[in-house]
Amino acid sequence: MTGTRGVRTASLAAAIWAVTSPSKAPASAFLVDARTEAQAYQIRAYRDSDPDHPTLLPRRRIVQYLGVNGYELITGEDLAFETSLRVFADLGLPRGEAAKIDGVRAEQADLMYAYARFRTGPIEAQLGRQTYVDIIDYMAFDGLRLRYLHKIGIGVEAYGGLWVKGGMLLGSSVYQPDGTRESDKRRISLGVQGANPVLDEIEPVYGAKLLVENIKGFSGAVGYRKALLSGKSDLERTTVEARYGRGRGLNVTAGMDYDLIITQVAQVRGLVRWDQAKYALSVEALRTSPVLSAESIWYYFATAPRDELRLRADYTPVGPFRYYVQGLGSQYHTNINSTLGLASALRDPALPSSINAGGSAGAAYREASFRSALDVSYRKGYGGRQLWVDLTGGYTSGDDRYTLDGRFSLANVVDGFNPSLQGTFYGAQVWVSYLFSHSARGSLAIEENINDFTRSDFKVFFLFDLRTML
């Protein structure tokens, strides 16, 4: 009896403790992030038309983004998932017409990203469809990325998976290798000679990086990436990235992308910035080349890189105004096989310059509910001449419920290749938004453009943003 009573007493005490004791509440958070964007305007076509009787193609596009995210799925653990699905339809593009053009779709559903992320101490893992940005390019892959970063600032990152391509289920071509059609299914179905079935095969991609993170202000990485298409190299590159910064003053970032297939430097970027409280100076130099798939014939053509230099000074006095002035210069290099007769044309005094130079200056104002900015840019040289003047202004009501923004732009251009594209182009935008609740905002933007080329061009955009934590 005594034992039974003891068990009962203990059970009762346990039950009371279980009901009344402070328990650890689950800390999970779920975020729904949705955007609807409707666009209505017209595109001028150059088919069966002349300047006085243009063919106008309607664009009635509706794009829906739905992001569902969950964080701290296990209390106390950094376990999360993030997803974004994009569905769109262009109601102004007949399906039959879209079906005849590679890369054009009347409707589509794309899973932009969907991954689970786990972080604990020095380790971070991400599994699923994800994007990856570095000095090479912006890419998306379905796979796993792992990073280990020791507290002393040395680490390693490795990733591998399948490159996301337009031909895949729920796949988008936005981040797939360029230089070929995104898919050749259409031409294969038509029996077109030369259609490439390999384009629709899966493309394994993998890479790794050795990382240094903030050791006496220095961070850097040495990386390698390879992609294989049907067993053959589609991309193979190595990268070096470096950064230095120890508080206000000097900040340096640099990167180099070396192509291991054609064994040459593909891209180099360097940015040196000097920051003080009221001013900043920066110099940025870039050497860029197109990032093309090794499956493309253009990858093997005699092409040359493009160099660009940007110098900029920012001045921010105490107060609502800030100013900047920037100089820009760029040059396309020329690469012609010296055994060709065309090589002699490079010495022709009539050879068009490949240098483009110019600059811009601007001021921005922001105080309380008002904001405004003026930018003036001028460039001349390769490609033509262009002067842009942009004036923007905006107001946000004190309770953040209404915003009203406007933009006036003036572009005076002379296209160096298309003589009919020149003149002064005037454009105006008005953007109004209203906050329906703390998580829902609707916006309406209208744009009217007037110029001698298209005469009048009217665009309407409607956006609805919903961002709510569940």
Next chain:
Amino acid sequence: MNRQSKVVTYVAIALLLGAGLALAATGRERSLAIYPAQTIPIRFNHAVHLEGGADCTTCHDSARKSTKASDRNLPKHPECEQCHDIKAAQRGKKVDPPATCDYCHPGFDPSVHRIPPPFEFPSPNVKFNHKVHVDRKVECTTCHGEMKEVTLATRMQLPKMATCLECHDGSSASAACTTCHLEGPSGRLQLNFASGILRPMQGNPFGLDHGPRYEFSHGSRAKTDRLMCSQCHGESDCQKCHDSLQKPLAVHPNDFITLHPVQARAESTRCASCHRLQSFCAGCHERTGVGLDADPSLRARNVKVHPDYELWVNTLGPQHHGIAASRDINQCISCHREETCLACHSDFGSRRQINPHPDGFASMCKSLAAKNDRPCLKCHSQSKLVTLGCR
């Protein structure tokens, strides 16, 4: 641009510059997102108090034990009464130092209002533990600056991030963003506050100023410093512009569809950061009749964007397409498919069969073909590759 437009533009710029200089002595220098605006309706002079022998803890003693940024470590009447005999002054006595209500609360008359105008002193949107810093012998002036010439302390005496990073360098103290900044549920920094949006300004110690036209200049930083960007931004932030389907009006103003060729020629690499050339660009160009290789059942194109055919293709002169292509192949492939080039450059073509490869290509073709020979076979037969020494 005519003379009148020029004058209007110059006058607008001059007015803006002038107004900026005129207002340069006012306004803010601290982030409103971090330190929301305050209302401090009192008269106080730190310089006089310090000169009179007070030290920081005379009035702010609670700071030594404060563990949260939201703690108000400000003196109340008991602290003031160490020197100011408020009760005697309320009885009408003349005291030194003065202690009447309106001496510190200007304009306050207790016979008219029961309480003086209230302070508005919102909590800063950061984490901060005074106790930890005091225990580590960090002087008050290290963060708040020298107060000997300060009258009323305001937001301007609160530390900027550059000051914090002098000690929070990753070795003496943690340099992780979340040491001081608040996190959202995602683990990234919280950016939206009732008092403003947290956005790096000029003078940011990481050189991250998101100033005017940052949408056009962030590329180099984003490509080499992804970990830093990811402290605040998730993939959705990047895709708001880089997904090629949304039309960011700030990036593409005016009649951009008509004007984009001029911009693309000047900086074509920038287009490729959002738009894939062989799907987005070439597809739209074929639909609108600019592209050459569109399906023949579409209406015929009748626009001509290149120079005369003789100069563009046949004459080996400065206007030859080979020079334009070698300078910027992106321009070509935003309209053309591979078939355009294969028609003349391929061994299988019936026309010129011009070699499009650069100098020295023959010496590397064997290695290239070993890595991927499929593009070779678009132009050459297997036997030709052997003949060329590429097998």
